[in-house]
Amino acid sequence: MLHIREVGPRDGLQAEAPIAVADRARLxxxxxxxxxxxxxxxxxxxxxxxxxxxxxxxxxxxMTPVEGVAxxxxxxNVRGAELAMQSPVPLAGLTFTAxxxxxxxxKNVRMTIEESIxxxxxxxxxxxxxxxxxxxxxxxxxxxxxxxxxxxxxxxxGEQLLDAGATTLTVADxxxxxTPRRIRDLYEDIGPAVGLHLHETRGTALVNAYEAMSxxxxxxxxxxxxxxxxxxxxxxxxxxxxxDLVHLCDDxxxxxxxxxxxLLSASSLVASLIGHPVPSKVASAGPRWKLx
Amino acid sequence: MLHIREVGPRDGLQAEAPIAVADRARLxxxxxxxxxxxxxxxxxxxxxxxxxxxxxxxxxxxMTPVEGVAxxxxxxNVRGAELAMQSPVPLAGLTFTAxxxxxxxxKNVRMTIEESIxxxxxxxxxxxxxxxxxxxxxxxxxxxxxxxxxxxxxxxxGEQLLDAGATTLTVADxxxxxTPRRIRDLYEDIGPAVGLHLHETRGTALVNAYEAMSxxxxxxxxxxxxxxxxxxxxxxxxxxxxxDLVHLCDDxxxxxxxxxxxLLSASSLVASLIGHPVPSKVASAGPRWKLx
Numbered sequence: 001m002l003h004i005r006e007v008g009p010r011d012g013l014q015a016e017a018p019i020a021v022a023d024r025a026r027l028x029x030x031x032x033x034x035x036x037x038x039x040x041x042x043x044x045x046x047x048x049x050x051x052x053x054x055x056x057x058x059x060x061x062x063m064t065p066v067e068g069v070a071x072x073x074x075x076x077n078v079r080g081a082e083l084a085m086q087s088p089v090p091l092a093g094l095t096f097t098a099x100x101x102x103x104x105x106x107k108n109v110r111m112t113i114e115e116s117i118x119x120x121x122x123x124x125x126x127x128x129x130x131x132x133x134x135x136x137x138x139x140x141x142x143x144x145x146x147x148x149x150x151x152x153x154x155x156x157x158g159e160q161l162l163d164a165g166a167t168t169l170t171v172a173d174x175x176x177x178x179t180p181r182r183i184r185d186l187y188e189d190i191g192p193a194v195g196l197h198l199h200e201t202r203g204t205a206l207v208n209a210y211e212a213m214s215x216x217x218x219x220x221x222x223x224x225x226x227x228x229x230x231x232x233x234x235x236x237x238x239x240x241x242x243x244d245l246v247h248l249c250d251d252x253x254x255x256x257x258x259x260x261x262x263l264l265s266a267s268s269l270v271a272s273l274i275g276h277p278v279p280s281k282v283a284s285a286g287p288r289w290k291l292x
Numbered sequence: 293m294l295h296i297r298e299v300g301p302r303d304g305l306q307a308e309a310p311i312a313v314a315d316r317a318r319l320x321x322x323x324x325x326x327x328x329x330x331x332x333x334x335x336x337x338x339x340x341x342x343x344x345x346x347x348x349x350x351x352x353x354x355m356t357p358v359e360g361v362a363x364x365x366x367x368x369n370v371r372g373a374e375l376a377m378q379s380p381v382p383l384a385g386l387t388f389t390a391x392x393x394x395x396x397x398x399k400n401v402r403m404t405i406e407e408s409i410x411x412x413x414x415x416x417x418x419x420x421x422x423x424x425x426x427x428x429x430x431x432x433x434x435x436x437x438x439x440x441x442x443x444x445x446x447x448x449x450g451e452q453l454l455d456a457g458a459t460t461l462t463v464a465d466x467x468x469x470x471t472p473r474r475i476r477d478l479y480e481d482i483g484p485a486v487g488l489h490l491h492e493t494r495g496t497a498l499v500n501a502y503e504a505m506s507x508x509x510x511x512x513x514x515x516x517x518x519x520x521x522x523x524x525x526x527x528x529x530x531x532x533x534x535x536d537l538v539h540l541c542d543d544x545x546x547x548x549x550x551x552x553x554x555l556l557s558a559s560s561l562v563a564s565l566i567g568h569p570v571p572s573k574v575a576s577a578g579p580r581w582k583l584x
Contacts, residue, residue, distance in 0.1 A: 142580065176573075177580045179543040180502060202580060203536050203573035207499040210472060237577065244495050251471040281468075281495035285529065288434065288469045288494060 002249055002256045003219045005038040005195070006031050006242055008270065010053070010074055012227030014043065015238075016274045018052040023273045025062035030269050031224060032066040034262035036242075040072040040095060040221075044080030060089045072134075076109055081123040093132035095170075096120050098161060100154045101143030104174065108138065113157065117164050124165025135166035136197060140186060142177035151189040158190055169194045170221065173208065176201020176237050180211035187215050195219035200226055200279065201237030206244055213254065220245060225267045225278025241280035243267055247287065260287055294541055294548045295511045297330040297487070298323050298534055300562065302345070302366055304519030306335065307530075308566045310344040315565045317354035322561050323516060324358040326554035328534075332364040332387060332513075336372030352381045364426075368401055369411055373418040385424035387462075388412050390453060392446050393435030396466065400430065405449065409456050416457025427458035428489060432478060434469035443481040450482055461486045462513065465500065468493020468529050472503035479507050487511035492518055492571065493529030498536055505546065512537060517559045517570025533572035535559055539579065552579055 009028050013019065028041050041063065047054035056073065065071060070092030075081045084094055098116035099105035105113050120135060127133070137157055142148045158169045171186060176199045187194070196212050196219065198205040209220060226241030243263045249256045267283045277284065301320050305311065320333050333355065339346035348365065357363060362384030367373045376386055390408035391397035397405050412427060419425070432446045450461045463478060468491045479486070488504050488511065490497040501512060518533030535555045541548045552574075559575045569576065 176577060179540060179580070181544050201573060201577045202539065203498060203533070204540070206495060207502045207540070210499045210502065237573065241495070247494065248471060248496070248499070252473050281493060281529065285468060285493045288471070 001218070002213070002245075002254055003038065004036060004242060004245065004256055004258060005040060005072065005219065005221050006036045006224060007040040007197070007221045007239060008224035008227055008242070009059075010040040010043050010072075011221070011239055012223040012225065012270070013274075014050050014053050015227065015229040016052055018054065019273050021055050021058045022062055024059045027224075027266065027270055027273060028059070028063040030266040032064070032069050034266055035256075035258040037068060037257060038070045038072060038092070040074060043074040043076070044083040045074070045076050056083065057086070057088060060087050063089065065089050075123060077119055078122045078126055081126040085127060093134055093167075094123070094127065095134050095136050096123060096166065097136045097138055097172075098157065099138040099143075099174075100149045100157055101139035101146050103145035104139045104143050117160050120161055120166060121164040132167045133165060134168045134170055134195065135161040136170045136172050137161070138172045138174040140171035141173045141182050142175070144175050148177075151186045154186060155189040158194070170197050170219065171195070172197035172221075173199050173205075175199065176204065178208045179204055180207055183208050183211045184215065187212065187217065192216035192218070195221065197221035198240040199229070199237050200240060205240035206248060209240055209245055210248065224263065225270050225283055226280040227270065227274070227278060238279045241278070241282065243280050243282045247282045251288070293510070294505070294537075294546055295330065296328060296534060296537065296548055296550060297332060297364065297511065297513050298328045298516060299332040299489075299513045299531060300516035300519055300534070301351075302332040302335050302364075303513070303531055304515040304517065304562070305566075306342050306345050307519065307521040308344055310346065311565050313347050313350045314354055316351045317356075319516075319558065319562055319565060320351070320355040322558040324356070324361050326558055327548075327550040329360060329549060330362045330364060330384070332366060335366040335368070336375040337366070337368050348375065349378070349380060352379050355381065357381050367415060370414045370418055373415040377419060383423075385426055385459075386415070386419065387426050387428050388415060388458070389428045389430055389464075390449065391430040391435075391466075392441045392449055393431035393438050395437035396431045396435050409452050412453055412458060413456040424459045425457060426460045426462055426487065427453040428462045428464050429453070430464045430466040432463035433465045433474050434467070436467050436469075440469075443478040446478060447481040450486070462489050462511065463487070464489035464513075465491050465497075467491065468496065470500045471496055472499055475500050475503045476507065479504065479509065484508035484510070487513065489513035490532040491520070491529050492532060497532035498540060501532055501537055502540065516555065517562050517575055518572040519562065519566070519570055530571045533559075533570070533574065535572050535574040539574045543580070
């Protein structure tokens, strides 16, 4: 069983021009109907820094929570954690990002890595012990600013984040520098319990996911349509598309609990909401068994 | 050592609007300078059927053959074989296509599969015994018209093509229906000596290549920039991009003999010749170690 955390309403839409709050809720509801069990729905960031993520409480008020679906929110800082605690919808977990790249961390959250670790501890103090916090380590496979980043450094940062209050860890290939070999190298250090968040910058997201699956990794972040990309890293490229991973898993006989047909409907909805085609090739070509 | 047969000047350009003959020769020369040791340069098809492949002899006259590079041509029939025999440049081998899908074969070459096998025998008779003929089995992983195609059927067709005069075989995923599981299933039947020609229709070309490499497959068709797609199969999608495979192999430590930098120059040349960006993501993002 593969656990997919859908990040399209957050990581996907943050790279797009802002769309109506009601449309963001509509997308979440469409995704809730696909069999996905985890969806990152909002980000409690400054609307000035990321305009397309404005009004998270309004999105949460308008969406219809579905039993059995865990809704996540990104909190970048203590203020975000306080806002998340006032969510009108119960949140199953919070994501908190720290980067293995000092330069990227500075650009993304205007903090040193040490400040990010201290911020996570402060976030934990605000939300209390029972709340699940997944710490996402960005640029875990390298950064466009510093080049390669050693697995041991990522592993050490992971330990520091767990010590600071993270419940679980996810490593992110923010700018598409992962390859199957580097997936193996890093997971040898950190172990298969760590989740994986992939980007399609160099067309390697799917082969990286496949390699990770072979190593026993079972938690993946995906974005509907393959939308996404960091606003703070040029040419970051979209996320691994949810429909691409489900298409692969369906054929491999790996259970995801997700309906590809329902995903393709959600994908076509998001394309109409953002007003341009999504990058996913499965979205445009359809399932392999669709006869002409 | 991986053997890449570059098919961009043929399979890549055939899906594009015709470009000048001199530009086709220029692309071939750029590719000859990358370390590639096999390039499919022309197709002896009717210019009415495939206008962008018109004037193969002119292309061959204008290109500069490089020692150590094997130049290939596609011949669809006896007439094509006769023309190939008059090539002003020594051809190292001919490709001949027959489809595992009866409907696709009919659309592509207006023959039944049996007629294609008989045509290969006639081509062999024309070119004589020493000429290398690689028989490419299209739709080897399924067709949009008939759906899945059984590996045993592909294996049997392969044997018939070898009996009819083929020197080697390549299986082609013409419409992007291959997946890692189906790569395994088919190669269990046909063995790793058979080459592999992949398309990116559903974003699976690289993961399929990776799986095939793990099974010992060492011959791959690739197209510069990921250009390509059959004019006779809607939405066939581009070929596996040469730069994407070389980028992966470089990082895995699998030798290809090809310089990624030189490939990226050729890729940028072809983009300027066809007047639009190429699909390859490595072409747009650059190598992973390129620092900002």
